[in-house]
Amino acid sequence: MTDSWAAFGADLHIEPAGGGLRSGLTNALREAVRTGRLTPGTRLPSSRTLAVDLGIARNTVADAYAELVAEGWLTARQGSGTRVARRAGVPEPVARGARARRVPRRPVHSLLPGSPDLSAFPRAEWLKAARRALTAAPDAAFGYDDDPRGRIELRSVLADYLARARGVYADPERIVICSGFLHGLTLMGRVLRRRRVRGVAVESYGLDLHRDLLTGAGLRTPCLPVDELGARTGELGGTPGVGAVLLTPAHQFPTGVPLHPDRRAAAVDWARSSGGLVLEDDYDGEFRYDRQPVGALQGLDPERVVYLGTAAKSLAPGLRLAWMVLPEDLVEEVCEAKSGFDRMSGMTDQLTLAEFIGAGAYDRHVRAMRLRYRRRRDQLVDALAERAPDFRVSGIAAGLHVVLELPEGTEQSVVQAATWQGLALDRLSRFRHEDAAPGRDGLVIGYGTPSESGWAGALDALCRVLP
């Protein structure tokens, strides 16, 4: 928090030249932050001072500052001036697949997987639901909740919704609300450790964040190969010491395969015969485009499958709302594990989501988004067929991303080329388990991520960088 204003003037040699004073100054400052010449927390001179120093109009400086504040490079606060944003040392975001990274050019477009179209959040409908929910809430709802499972209003409508839309055997009594999927997985990690489980099998492709979380809970995470029928659940019996398996049955992440019916049965059979548990990560089960969604695996055996759903893809990650549907005999253990600061989640969003689902707004939103994503999926598949007809596209039936196979040895260079073009892309190998067999080169293309207005540009940028 030291004022390095003197150092600023002496060291930076800001030379706003070429292509307009304002953009020249903006670029120079952005470059200085990116390269670390201006360190996080550094206070910049006032716009007046810098304008005098550089012999330009004060408004030009103020505009450049404002732009960089809007872009997130600087922060401004009344009374404390303009400072370099504090990015250094802050951990990376926990988005499914989305990662902050240092890039040569600030990405203009993102096709990283893991985010829905945030511009589509139904703000007006959400606020309407909030109004109804908070107006009707009993006073006690504003106090300490005495049920670690979360608000009964939300658990009740979720039970109906999940039964109807996802084929989940659900009862409000066995639903536990949590603050995101990671919270649910954390709780399960604690419960499994207390049950003396030593390992949780994970798919050979998935998020390292999930593996790390389980490892952090003291659990091994042996790898279950994924092929064109999904995870090879028939091999579960051959991995000793494993008490649970984490699966993405509706739409394998990131390869996009739905788990084959035989494999679904094999997972449940293994759980029954071994006393194990299946953790079903149903992160985007609502989005299936060419036929009815595949019902949840949980319906096959509600006493052996823990269902984990989330509002992160269907509505917005920023709500931090997810839910577990538990086997009857796990409810108390999970409540017990949820007994620290995480015992209760905020009540306003819980009650609002309950109202939002109950009034049919959730169904309407999911339906509208399904149409939007299907249209994007179709455009993406068409564009790829024209631009790169020899590359296989898979995982197109559902979800918010596809996998595009690339020629051997080109993955890294394509991602790099994209980065230089201002397009953020994820390579397939980033999601590969360290013990997995080597796999094909590919891209994981998240077509849900752009805003509606940014989608066409993102698709164009993708086509430009393909080999």
Add this chain to the structure above:
Amino acid sequence: MTDSWAAFGADLHIEPAGGGLRSGLTNALREAVRTGRLTPGTRLPSSRTLAVDLGIARNTVADAYAELVAEGWLTARQGSGTRVARRAGVPEPVARGARARRVPRRPVHSLLPGSPDLSAFPRAEWLKAARRALTAAPDAAFGYDDDPRGRIELRSVLADYLARARGVYADPERIVICSGFLHGLTLMGRVLRRRRVRGVAVESYGLDLHRDLLTGAGLRTPCLPVDELGARTGELGGTPGVGAVLLTPAHQFPTGVPLHPDRRAAAVDWARSSGGLVLEDDYDGEFRYDRQPVGALQGLDPERVVYLGTAAKSLAPGLRLAWMVLPEDLVEEVCEAKSGFDRMSGMTDQLTLAEFIGAGAYDRHVRAMRLRYRRRRDQLVDALAERAPDFRVSGIAAGLHVVLELPEGTEQSVVQAATWQGLALDRLSRFRHEDAAPGRDGLVIGYGTPSESGWAGALDALCRVLP
């Protein structure tokens, strides 16, 4: 989830008699749940069936069910019928001082400390702020937040507010939003352990929940005596292996003493000379009645004091919003510790609170509540002076509770008498550290807890049970 309907009919001998059929039936059922004859999860017969069995009108049964659902004894869901609410085995709530307990009669009044008047939550103002906040929010706010410190909008207004209202040296860059005070304390526990701190001194009166949380993080919690000037911080030097001290300087919980200026200085001196930290729990610092609030201890040395504030008392616990103001060199470590599922909190309430504070609604609400609580405090003190003139009342200058000293050996019997009268009360000894010297008998009377309409009745009930 077994259907014990047959057992229900056979075992219960429901005999709705006397004082009206409906209330008789309601009482009989409530009693059956309370005594455990009807176990949690048990499904009750349909109102039609029970009406036939008992030979009474179906509406009578339906009304009794509805009443017990409203009271929380039963739950009802379309399609799954009416069941006994699941209370057994659910951990106790984490309210400051408020505890669920089995009582011979369901409490009609509560004077337990730890809750504000929930009926006063400013719903309309909050909804207005939510509308402005969500309308103005950038799309990115609905995504994964890349800053574990929380939304900058909230940190900015908090910095201004805390400086103005609590004398905190605050900068948005060193504020971290958390999901309640317990979350902040959990994060500090992790950081202190990583710094190889072995113990955190705590006041000889306080919440066992806080001690347990620190113990759970692997820290010892030696006890610092509290007297009429507050915690004896001068004795900190004599407790080896202690790297931090948890204090409630504005209004000691629960004794109500503000920490004496000399003791404040001694705490900071100890932290400076030993390299230790002061954790300042400012849970109700806004509520001081007879003069200006005592400024936060943090202002004395922002690099040695961790300030912890919360919206739980000023607005509502159900929001799950609290904040830490950290020494500069702790920011990165706390962000690092906040890297699991708790990395980000829900954005809607953060943005709404930012708008609520920014628009002045928070100030207005706190002012209105301060008047309300002061009036109650005056009425309580007057009533006690009349009803029990020989008993000392302390901690009346601030906060939402007072301590009433009782004659030696009467504490337990007064609380029991209150319980039988339907009045929930907390005894002072419940908050005493296990290593503390034996202390006086007393009651901790939370006068913030009742609703405005319930306050007079609660006060009457209190006067009736005093010795």
